[in-house]
Amino acid sequence: MGGSVSCCSSGETPKISRRxxxxxxxxxxxxxxxxxxxxxxxxxxxxxxLPDELAQESNPSDHPRASTLFLNKSQTDVRxxxxxxxxxxxxxxxxxxxxxxxxxxxxxxxxxSQPNLKSTIKCVALAIxxxxxxRDSNRSLEIFDEKKHPxxxxxxxxxxxxxxxxxxxxxxxxxTLFSSAQLTAECAIVTLVYLERLLTYAEMDICPxxxxxxxxxxxxxxxxVWDDQAVWNVDYCQILKDITVEDMNxxxxxxxxxxxxxxxxxxxxxxxxxxxxxxxxxxxxLSFPLEPLGNKRAQKLEAISxxxxxxxxxxxKNAMRRSVSADNLIGLKKSNAVLS
Numbered sequence: 001m002g003g004s005v006s007c008c009s010s011g012e013t014p015k016i017s018r019r020x021x022x023x024x025x026x027x028x029x030x031x032x033x034x035x036x037x038x039x040x041x042x043x044x045x046x047x048x049x050l051p052d053e054l055a056q057e058s059n060p061s062d063h064p065r066a067s068t069l070f071l072n073k074s075q076t077d078v079r080x081x082x083x084x085x086x087x088x089x090x091x092x093x094x095x096x097x098x099x100x101x102x103x104x105x106x107x108x109x110x111x112x113s114q115p116n117l118k119s120t121i122k123c124v125a126l127a128i129x130x131x132x133x134x135r136d137s138n139r140s141l142e143i144f145d146e147k148k149h150p151x152x153x154x155x156x157x158x159x160x161x162x163x164x165x166x167x168x169x170x171x172x173x174x175x176t177l178f179s180s181a182q183l184t185a186e187c188a189i190v191t192l193v194y195l196e197r198l199l200t201y202a203e204m205d206i207c208p209x210x211x212x213x214x215x216x217x218x219x220x221x222x223x224x225v226w227d228d229q230a231v232w233n234v235d236y237c238q239i240l241k242d243i244t245v246e247d248m249n250x251x252x253x254x255x256x257x258x259x260x261x262x263x264x265x266x267x268x269x270x271x272x273x274x275x276x277x278x279x280x281x282x283x284x285x286l287s288f289p290l291e292p293l294g295n296k297r298a299q300k301l302e303a304i305s306x307x308x309x310x311x312x313x314x315x316x317k318n319a320m321r322r323s324v325s326a327d328n329l330i331g332l333k334k335s336n337a338v339l340s
Contacts, residue, residue, distance in 0.1 A: 061197035064268035068276045069196045070127035073134040074283065105293040112274045115185040119288045121178060123277040124188045125171035126284060128195070128206065128215065132164050135205040143254045144210035144217070151212055152242040161209040173212060174219070180239045181231045183223055189273050190222040191215070193265050194255075202258040216240075217255040220248070225263050 060066035110116035138161075142148055147156050157163075178188065195218045199206060206214050216236070224230040233248040256263075281287060291297075 059197070059200055061193050061200060061269060062262070064266065064272050068127075068273060069199065070130055070192070071276045071280060073130040074127070074280055076134055110288045112271050115189065115274060116288055117178070117185040117188075119281065119286065120185040120188045120277065121174050122171055122286055123281050124192050125174050126167055126280060126286065127192055127277065128170050128211065129165070129167045131195075131199075131206045132208065132211055135207055137205055138207045138209075139204045140207060140210045141202070141204060141254075141258075143251055144213040146209055146212055149213060149247060149251075150242070151216070151240050161207070164208055165211065170211070170215075174215065177216070177219055177236075177239060181219075181223065181235065183219070183231070184227065186270075187219070187222050187226045189270060189277070190226045190265055191218045192277075193269060193273055194218040194221055194259065194263070197262065198255065198258055201260060201262075213251060217251050220252055221255055221259075221263065225265075 060068055110119060146160060150156055174188070177183070195206070195214060198204070198214065198218070220231075220233065220236060233252065234245050236248060237243055237245055278288070293301075
């Protein structure tokens, strides 16, 4: 922050864009150049902040238009799979995928507001898997090291820091926590947002030695922020019976500090992560469950659509009434002005 050189002049000249001014043509302002009338020069906040393009690239968990980290990490494997399928003339998933026809209509109950729990957890586990597999380095912190802070009394293997976990192992770990704590699918998406925000803010990587504790910390924080009835730290100690409450508290405190206490997840960012998880599922043949549209389901959809239509009509009527009332009030004021 504050990587640009600021210029100021006493004359009233038009403001020039910083991109149009070469760095060597910008004189650095010193204390001698500032007049006594204006006082000490203060750099404008817009000059001290990063441009939007750089901010979006560095903090995708804060900006809805920036691509998620896990989707970028998965592209290497996706390209290799497509190349392999092309060379081998294979089309995996096409025979098992269900398509709607004139006689049968398949619908997906998973929506951005109510995602499918099992499929969402699988996609989040797959996103973490690609984070670990295609990591840039092994930057980590001691608080998340499983060797120094074990989650169980079982001895940590000697190769714990070099062997990448499989997707099934990550899924089982997350599913156990979500099932025991009765967490929602929305909480899983927020967990992934916090995880990527941690990697960006702390400039670290999720790797074999720290992935369990990072995921646990993200789930712990997401459950408290998202769910109305949050799970206490002591409840996680009953799920992971060998971990202590003091360890959970310390990890949560470090997690919050590394996030700079930024736990806000805008709706646009949440929606972006949901749809990117859907894209990740399609690219890896993890399709969300489709069910045929029956009579009961069709009647339910029709009732919901009618309810939404009635709400929309009521909103339009209320808006028209407010508009007519405002016009009448303006006309009344004008008539009073003429009479007076």
